[in-house]
Amino acid sequence: MTRRIVRTGIQLGLLVLIIVFTLLILDTKLELLPAVIHDRLPAHHPGLVITDVTVTTCSALNIFSSCKLDSDLWHRIEKDLYLGTGWTSSAYLHVQRKKEEDLLPEDSIVIDLRMGRLDPGAGTDKKWESRPAGIWLLRTDRSRTGDPQKVITSLDVLFGADAADPRPGWEVKDTPLLLDTKSEARLSIRRGHSIKVERPTPRIRKDGRFKIMQVSDLHLSTGLGKCREPVPPMDDESKCEADPRTLEFIDKMLDEEKPDMVVLSGDQVNGETAPDAETAIFKFAEIFIKYRVPYAVIFGNHDDEGNLDRSETMEIMQQLPYSLSEPGPVDVDGVGNYIIEVLGRASSTHSALTLYLLDTHSYSPDERQYHGYDWLKPNQVEWFKSSSQRLQKSHREYTHIHMNLAFIHIPLPEYRNPNNWYQGSWVEAPTAPLYNSGFKDALVNENVLVVSCGHDHANDYCMLEQNAEEQPSLWMCYAGGAGFGGYGGYGGYVRRVRFFDIDMNSARIMTYKRLEYGDTRSRIDEMMIVDGGKVVRAS
Incomplete structure (x- = not known):
């Protein structure tokens, strides 16, 4: 009788472990699918500035890996950098951002961003900080930002060698992120605050x-x-x-x-x-x-x-x-x-x-x-x-x-x-x-x-x-x-x-x-x- 109870307890324990393991795998795999949720774009709120940037990668083969960071600190741009082509892996861009009026004296603001394997500050007095996927950040404190229109206020991800960004104030970086993927994920940055887009009025020409x-x-x-x-x-x-x-x-x-x-x-x-x-x-x-x-x-x-x-x-x-x-x-x-x-x-x-x-x-x-x-x-x-x-x-x-x-x-x-x-x-x-x-x-x-x-x-x-x-x-x-x-x-x-x-x-x-x-x-x-x-x- 005791053996039967022990055996039943072991079986129940194994069943619980299997369920937990399956849920973890399912949650990871869901992250690997192409993003289709409505919050796929960064929210462009007036007054926000970027304070940090990173890339997270995750694997379906590792139940402890995750492409999610603390949502109270990081905003995830809902675009899989692999575009769903990585069956066992995925990657996402995360940004930290703050309202300008909430910045603390010790907070750093991103004023420039580049991609590459080599430190762009080598041989200069500028200190560039390395981030995953070949990202380099140039940050400074609030008192030294200079022209506010030069501060990076938003980031987006586009794809391909022919990627373009027609939104006012946005620019696509020439070099793609350094990832093992053919998607050529590229960062597009906006400096300064958003510009209101005027709706044109079509009109008959002067010659009729x-x-x-x-x-x-x-x-x-x-x-x-x-x-x-x-x-x-x-x-x-x-x-x-x-x-x-x-x-x-x-x-x-x-x-x-x-x-x-x-x-x-x-x-x-x-x-x-x-x-x-x-x-x-x-x-x-x-x-x-x-x-x-x-x-x-x-x-x-x-x-x-x-x-x-x-x-x-x-x-x-x-x-x-x-x-x-x-x-x-x-x-x-x-x-x-x-x-x-x-x-x-x-x-x-x-x-x-x-x-x-x-x-x-x-x-x-x-x-x-x-x-x-x-x-x-x-x-x-x-x-x-x-x-x-x-x-x-x-x-x-x-x-x-x-x-x-x-x-x-x-x-x-x-x-x-x-x-x-x-x-x-x-x-x-x-x-x-x-x-x-x-x-x-x-x-x-x-x-x-x-x-x-x-x-x-x-x-x-x-x-x-x-x-x-x-x-x-x-x-x-x-x-x-x-x-x-x-x-x-x-x-x-x-x-x-x-x-x-x-x-x-x-x-x-x-x-x-x-x-x-x-x-x-x-x-x-x-x-x-x-x-x-x-x-x-x-x-």
Whole structure:
């Protein structure tokens, strides 16, 4: 009897140990997953300064290792420096920070930060302090900080050799952290306090013109990315870096075409290859900021497949210079249902153009009945109609003919009708939703002249419903795919972008495309689609 009790006690003790060991392993493994929690970014509170920085590493094979430090002293930036590629190891950046008014005489403030194996202070009177991952800190006490705008007040982590940080006051360090990983984790630092980002006001130029550049399906990655089916073909496609080539194309179009505004119509980020979506977002934002051109974003089905959901991505977009992006009403389905009013020339306060941008979501919520992609929901259609009707009175106050355009990512069901007249490339079957929620009819009823989408990379046509008895009512266009990180193929498909060149003097809209390769200087399929504020058959 005594032996049985002892044996049972031993078994219970072993069971408890196994449970504890399993929980410890599980907790460690959870840290190794790519960060998806909402507090992934450092909180940029006014008045905070950085007092110390370190990197912690942990291993799933060691139950006593942890990537967590005392949260009362350290703030962890929720980005695994290995980007989830280290199955048995992970690393995180931690910072200590204090409010300036809480600093003690003995506290040190970080005034510079560098990466490398060698002491940057060697041979000088400056004392640099070593930290893990090749970080060197230069710190000083509060009384010797000098210019407060030179003090480091925040840190972030970005990835890849092409990492950029377009936020005012931020700079990406040239040298990555010294870690055994291919992620090339780089520190981005901000000096001084945050700068308020002003929202630009798009306006018709003095000559009465306004040009919109529509860019779709960039499919940017975290890092350089790999090209898919580049044109011209390459013997070794691994030598083709997708993101640099894509962004070079966009840069060239901005330089040559000088658009007044850019609409990014979805799949800016390739979720499968962007474990840190912020890095991908910053790369395209930097180019538009460089040219000081306002830009607006709607989401595609891949934008939230990385570590950020739509709301988190929109929050980032709203904090960037020249961004017009908005989340839209919280009681309407989707993120990114919003309106941009392009004001008349000079000091006019009246809208000349209204752009409606709507979220077409991702995949069908009812695969059994409606296989494929999602559709605009009834409350989105109602929001669009009520918004349009609410704005009509103010639009009539414009001295010329007011016009409406709309942008979405996934095409409408009406795009797939082969009996309609179209001009441009129809290379792949349109992947429009099988369920028709009636948005096309709503667009016509509210006098929207053009709707343009992305999603199907190798389709770039503009379509008009055939009805010889009636005045045509709506142009339905594709942008064509611009990014090398997304599929191309289809026998030599060349990446492209679409332009809408609008002349408010005659209420006329011309549209055309520009190619990345081949006949790069020409306007492809140029045609007039609106004249006198009315849809016209192509000419």
